[in-house]
Amino acid sequence: MLLGAICAVLVLLFLLSLWFANTSWLKITHVSVSGENVVPQASIEEVVQDGLVGKYAGLFSKANIFFYPKKSIEQDLHTLYPTLGTISIRALDFHTIAVTVSEREPSALWCPAADSTQCVLLDESGFAYAHAPEYSGNVYKTYLGALPDGPLPKQFLTPERFHSLSALVETFAKKIATTTVTTVAVDENNDVHIGTSDGYKILFALEENGGDVFQHFVLTLTAAPFTTHALSEFEYIDLRFGDKVYYKLKN
Incomplete structure (x- = not known):
């Protein structure tokens, strides 16, 4: 029952x-x-x-x-x-x-090559969400590097790494205000190559602390030959090797 x-x-x-x-x-x-x-x-x-x-x-x-x-x-x-x-x-x-x-608001572009018109929009976290129209001038900074295969959406780097990298790039852009940052390339070794409209590049390791990288760059500019040559006279400034700085002047 x-x-x-x-x-x-x-x-x-x-x-x-x-x-x-x-x-x-x-x-x-x-x-x-x-x-x-x-x-x-x-x-x-x-x-x-x-x-x-x-x-x-x-x-x-x-x-x-x-x-x-x-x-x-x-x-x-x-x-x-x-x-x-x-x-x-x-x-x-x-x-x-x-x-x-x-x-989403576009923050930057990702392109397969610096001269490519087949680019996609990145938001502030590096999220690639839509194909980009063709822009005239440097409306957004262009990022280059590996992006997962397949259709959109995709993620460029990790959100944390992209936040850190884009903040550092903006800091560099303010410091070298006489030129324009045109490309930010991340290669297969996770080395970053910042390209400028004056033709020189700034190299550093993606894993390095952004504050340390920038401080290293600022100190570098206070020493020869950077005190006697404009940045536009250099081909590259390489900050990937600790306290040592490698550079090359243009011919």
């Missing part, structure tokens, strides 16, 4: 949960989208609505305000529209969910 009562309670709970998951007064019927710019609002709404179609195990509605597949919808949006940076989905009431997005 006790077993029968337990089974009856379990069946009742199951039926109640089934009703709760499928009742119309908890069904999502409206999607509010904000923050979009490049990606059309209707496209975002369509992805969200597609994610609400169907039932879990053929029983529990995915459109229920308490059980909708938030994470999978976010993943679908990121996959279909890599230009989207942050995505926030939350319930406004029993029938409405709000989707707030922010779109």
